[in-house]
Amino acid sequence: MTSRNPWSRPVGRRSVLVGTALGATALLAGSQLRFAGRSRAEGADPWAGWQPPVQSFPNTFIEQNVPIPMDDGVTIRADVWYPADESGAKVPGRYPVVVTTHCYGKALLGAMADYSRYGYVVVVADSRGTGASEGSFGLLDDREGADAYAIVEWAGTQPFSTGKVGVDGFSYLGATAAKTAATRPPHLAAANFGGAPTDPYRTFITQGGNWSSSSALWFALELLGVAPLPFTLNSYGGLDVQPRNPTTDIATFLTRLQTDGSSIPYRFAELQRLIDGSNNFDNGFWQERTTDVGNIDVPTLVYSGWADLFLRDTPRDFRALPLERGSKLMAIGPWTHYSLPKHIGSRNDQPIDDLLISWFDRWLKGIDNGVDRLDPVLLWENGSERWAGHDDWPVAGTSYDRLHLTGTRSGTSNSLNDGTLTALPAATAGSDTEVIDPLAGVCSRQTVQYLGGLPVYLPIAFFMPEFPISEFPGIDQIAPCFRTDDRANEQGALTWTTAPTGTDLLFTGPVALTLHGSTTAADPVWVARLSDVAPDGTARPIGEGALVASRRALDPARTKYSPDGDVVEPFHIHTHEAVLPVPRDAVETYNVEIWPTSWRVTAGHRLRLTIDGAEFPHLLPNASTPDRLGTLTVHYGPDRQSFLNLPVHQGAFP
Structure with a gap:
């Protein structure tokens, strides 16, 4: 399913009938509705015209x-x-x-x-x-x-x-x-x-x-x-x-x-x-x-x-800034929190310090260095491993496409179910169940990400203080499980995988999972992970999201919807008063926020969704941990479509 710009809030979740009709017409015609706006030509240098600062005092x-x-x-x-x-x-x-x-x-x-x-x-x-x-x-x-x-x-x-x-x-x-x-x-x-x-x-x-x-x-x-x-x-x-x-x-x-x-x-x-x-x-x-x-x-x-x-x-902050083009700028690179140095520029070899100084040179000193004429959104494009410039967030040309969870075997994963993700809705009702392993995800990208890259930096600081860290940007990404194979985390979990893409596919923005699920746990956490599966089977981590079952209540005023009502960027309330019951074995709807990315799935690769019930040590044990133990069951079918919403702006999944 394809939908239009969700960032302009519709009046009611399903009241924009014109938008819905247009979406259906485009789908039937085999075309896609995409956001208006300009995005820099693919391959162009988004840093062109910017003059880095010159040191003036020793x-x-x-x-x-x-x-x-x-x-x-x-x-x-x-x-x-x-x-x-x-x-x-x-x-x-x-x-x-x-x-x-x-x-x-x-x-x-x-x-x-x-x-x-x-x-x-x-x-x-x-x-x-x-x-x-x-x-x-x-x-x-x-x-x-x-x-x-x-x-x-x-x-x-x-x-x-x-x-x-x-x-x-x-x-x-x-x-x-x-x-x-x-x-x-x-x-x-x-x-x-x-x-x-x-x-x-x-x-x-x-x-x-x-x-x-x-x-x-x-x-x-x-x-x-x-x-x-x-x-x-x-x-x-x-x-x-x-x-x-x-x-x-x-x-x-x-x-x-x-x-x-x-x-x-x-x-x-x-x-x-x-x-x-x-x-x-x-x-x-x-x-x-x-x-x-x-x-x-x-x-x-x-x-x-x-x-x-x-x-x-x-990205949420950039979108919320009430500023004109040229007076706000966002850069997102291939970094963890403590990545040192953070590199930018045409050859990705300049420290981000240059950009920070240039910003103040422009606005505090009045120096015309071109920083205010850069594309307002500068993103590292994973998969193609390059910088790309865009006019806005979400980027021009984006449409939200559904990928449905189905019971058909993909033949690509050793997970419990090895299901398939497809653009076509699930025609047959089904479900898949896992037993929650509280130590699941111990070797995942999130272990490094949510410790800021310190699993690499701390050993270097303590045991190799003379190491020339500035000469090795992104060294934090060599940590075990960060960029390598995520298949170890699929065993004992549930997965759904697309067919290979025929051409490159690019998606940029927040990702949302709409899930119909039931559980025997008192209050489990639903964890969703995305990975890029190469032809040799290697599953490279992309990103993830998590949601405690009792915290599923949405704030409709701050959640982003497509005109046909799909949740494309959830915003959960998380107050004590908004906690919802989790009846045993009752099927509930969960909208999981998967953090944003910009990712090119190259031709011949697949996209995989993994659903699990834990992500240790990222999601830490606490007083609620006993409530997390039990089973998770994912439901799909004509009356219970479970699906990903992807912000696609180039290509289409099969």
Whole structure:
């Protein structure tokens, strides 16, 4: 089935009769309805016309622990990085300012690029309750947003400032940058944020309502911001360790422990609330920490990687930015969260730092470098392994095509059922059942993805510190199970596979699974994985999604539908009040959100869907784990069509 643009919300799920009729006419005519718009010619260089920045200062001077007063009497402390000459002395002058705030300790991590050597002053602030800053840590709460607003305004009015400020950050730093930009400080003139969990409940803390390993990883990493460090780490262009005077850091830390103790107990209290499930809902706590990027009114660059653990929010953020062409840009590369370096450009050999600096050069300095004339959407195209430029998200020419689950054997998989995916609806009713294995998925791409690539980077850091990591982009993808064969995860699971494609097929965007399922478990998790199956049988992982059965309630106002009513981008409610019963053996409808991708299935390859009941360690055990055990049964047939919805913009599946 083919459908039109789902991003303009129809009036009612099935009320756009004209769109439905047009879809049926196109299907009968053997044609496809696709989004209007322009997409760059295939094979063209999407980076053409962009001029990367040129370094203008040889060194950086760092002023440590500069106090910034807040309106409630708390003092936030920041390190201020200035352009410096050959001798390391600060070069006087007025410069645009880049601000970043975070919870990991400003001595350990600065801005995302070496802005000071390109003519910027950089203000790196410890979030309230971390590092040398006073107060209590609030984990992206409104108070942290108010602090960031005040820091931007302070930076914009200092003698070293031109009055133009940009916010910058990646990961948690990206979330704070987005939150800051959404508060609209008057001196803010541009923003960039990457790998940012702007909807932390759905993207960071859980997936589909199940506690995620990414949140456990973060609760370990953010403890780095608790204790002071005796040095400042400047890793731009090589490791440069600069001594610190830790007096202020230590004094603030001791005072914090003596007064409210929030530096450590608060963090473990929040971790415990996730383990026991008491805070595993999209409640007021998480809603306060969600950023409405629709409030951002300055030119904004967002970026992520197809295997980034926070990928979900980046395309959604780009789509929500109320900005004109040229003033918003999105780049998604072949990266995990911690991929180092992240490469871009015509030959995919330039650091993404160049793009970040160029963005601020354009909007904070007025340099005509062509960055605002790039295609607004720059995507790494998996399968063809190249960059492609597009006008918008979803990309021009996209149609949503159904691939139906059927009981016909494909003869390609050693799974429990070896079913077939086909463009034709299932003509015969059937079902397939598996027993849930709580350790399923232990060797899957998601193990690496949701630990940010650290299974590769940590051993290198500890055991091979001299390894020239900058010369090996994407080295995190050599981790076991990341790019290799996913067939091991199919044994004991259920699969459906297409016939080989006759020509290349390209799909780009979010993927949705509409599933009719029943279970003997009290509250299982449905896991859906996609893979690209080569002629030799190798199954290369593409992406996945997950949904806890009781969390299946959709928010119709935020879910994207096709005009004929198909769910093409689910948005689940996830509040305590929205939890639905899971009657034993009752057939229910589940809409599983599979995170977006851009993937070329080359001629002769197949697409495979795997359905499982666990994905360990990505989907972590918690107090609800006993409810996850039992059987899963997938139903299909004339009255219960289960199907994938794929955002296809080149070719068609058989």
